Amino acid sequence: MLEGRSCLVSRVLPSSCEQETKWGYMNCRAGVEVEISSGKRRLESDREGEGGLRKTSKVCATEVCDTEERLSRAQFDRLSLSRSPVVGHSNNQRQGGDRSDMDCLINSIGRDMTINCLLRCSRAEYGSIASLNRSFRSLVKSGEIYKLRWQHNVIEHWVYFSCRLLEWVAFDPASRRWMQLPRMNSNECFMCSDKESLAVGTELLVFGKDLMAHVIYKYSILTNSWSSGMSMNYPRCLFGSASLGAIAILAGGCDSQGNILSSAELYNSETRTFETLPSMIKPRKMCSGIFMDGKFYVIGGIGGNDARVLTCGEEYDLTTRTWTEIPDMSPGNRGDAPENGMPAAAEAPPLVAVVNNELYAADYAGMEVKQYNKQTREWATVKRLPERSGSMNGWGLAFKACGDRLIVIGGLRAHGEGIIEVNSWVPSEGDANWELLGTKQSGSFVYNCAVMGC
Known part of the structure; x- marks a missing residue:
């Protein structure tokens, strides 16, 4: 009773x-x-x-x-x-x-x-x-x-993203239902700061800066509420990250003084603790992180005293606890400066995702999807991006793995209102067309996006 x-x-x-x-x-x-x-x-x-x-x-x-x-x-x-x-x-x-x-x-x-x-x-x-x-x-x-x-390997993948500051929605690709999350309760400083997001276990983590320091807000699907108070061992922003089940790895970024970091740490959502890992070979910020074949990879970013664009990646073996540098792993392979002449920091980190242990990237400039060949270490175009997936130098566009499919979330502004589209492609189906899973009236710019599998 x-x-x-x-x-x-x-x-x-x-x-x-x-x-x-x-x-x-x-x-x-x-x-x-x-x-x-x-x-x-x-x-x-x-x-x-x-x-x-x-x-x-x-x-x-x-x-x-x-x-x-x-x-x-x-x-x-x-x-x-x-x-x-x-x-x-x-x-x-x-x-x-x-x-x-x-x-x-x-x-x-x-x-x-x-x-x-x-x-x-x-x-x-x-x-x-x-x-x-x-x-x-x-x-x-x-x-x-x-x-x-x-x-028992019974996992559903839901997409969580924010198109309005402090507001998050979730989308279930299977049932194609939208879920509105409670509004985040934070100050204006956090609202206007650079933010990263990460879904691990049953938690959605949003990283940003408060008035005096870096802060982390956590949304739990168990309580349907936000909380704060967590802290990394080395607080940072503009880092690369990825999750695997109940753990996640965060690498690189920059500290509150703007110094580019090579440090990395592992977060365990079951114990809610951060563990310091061995540092990367190269310091880098604005990089991307993925898990592939049971190993963690950090790709691209900006590093060095002259803030150069890095084309290499690094592989972290969780068993040996060692980093290995991989040349030319960044899909852009842009060299010292972007082709359009803009500062390196003006462009988004590499838009990469892993489906069935295969690495894909979204080339927002060429509106293409590329696949990485692990043997030759080369990128090849496999598909066009959805036509209505606009971005600002890669910002505002989400490219994520969601189970056995790739998800592209983007939108356009029409008649003063933003419209977000969620498109899906299953690589195992070959050259199938993008499938439109859902649309929603919202802001047309995706600030943050994460996929939770549980």
């Missing part, structure tokens, strides 16, 4: 042009109880007050377990939901006559089978699942369900 608990639920808000899901909290009314009658379950609140609020909650199980006994949706709906017991603090015994096992979740099939089913539900449904009872809520809010998904 749920009594006065704050439950995480999803609210789908349709509009004329899109379906937007906002995650929020609502207080479950006293007296909410699960009733099982004639093979059906019903979640009904007390009818007193404000029109007799009534909600029905179902466990999403459209694609249930790959087990010997597959459960159909109808069968799953007929299963009895276990009600969480009230546990005494002193003697740890159940009270109120609840005879169900707290660890079973669904009594008819047991805890292990229940979790096996939930792993295959879309994580967009986990808010509703968490509202069923304490056991389900603990499974979701503790992050245990996401750890089990990683172990």
Whole structure:
């Protein structure tokens, strides 16, 4: 039985042009109880007050377990939901006559089978699942369900990006739904500073500068809220970064005095700690980071006393904890100065992404997609970028890997309003066309973008 608990639920808000899901909290009314009658379950609140609020909650199980006994949706709906017991603090015994096992979740099939089913539900449904009872809520809010998904290689990739300062949205390429995140609560100094973003584990990290120092804001999908207070061992900005499961590596950048750094550190989202790594061979800022074949790479950037454009990359082996320089790994290969004569710092870091351990890059000047040959260490054009993917010297355009596909997020301004487009291409499908996954009225400039896989 749920009594006065704050439950995480999803609210789908349709509009004329899109379906937007906002995650929020609502207080479950006293007296909410699960009733099982004639093979059906019903979640009904007390009818007193404000029109007799009534909600029905179902466990999403459209694609249930790959087990010997597959459960159909109808069968799953007929299963009895276990009600969480009230546990005494002193003697740890159940009270109120609840005879169900707290660890079973669904009594008819047991805890292990229940979790096996939930792993295959879309994580967009986990808010509703968490509202069923304490056991389900603990499974979701503790992050245990996401750890089990990683172990079983059940991963969904969502794109998080910001087209308006301090505002973030998420997009699910599978269901093509938009989710609005809570607004960041920060000062004007952070709003106007250079920012980097990184998704690792179940967290979205946004790095920037406050009045006096570098700061990190963290959004957690477990609590649907922002927090601050984290700090790197060597605070920096304009660095290269990438994540692999629950860990991420941040390398290079510059400190608060503008010095270009060669230092690197590893962030563990499970322990929420930063570990200092061996320094890179060359200091560099405005570089890009990727994971490929289980190793971390930093590509391009600006380094040296004369702020030269670096065409080399560096490979970090997590096992040997050593860096190796790789010549001509930057897709631009621009040499000492950009061809258009602009300062090196005016151009965006390399737009690179890895799909199935293959490295791709977006050439914003030539409007092309290039692929890197690991054997010859050469870049070759494989595709055109979507025609409406405009940018300002690479700024304002997002080029990311999202599972087995490449995602390009860009837009244009029409009639005073910005429109963002999300385009997708699956490299394994060969020369297929870009697929338009979604559009949204927003700012037409992508400030930051990150992909979370969990």
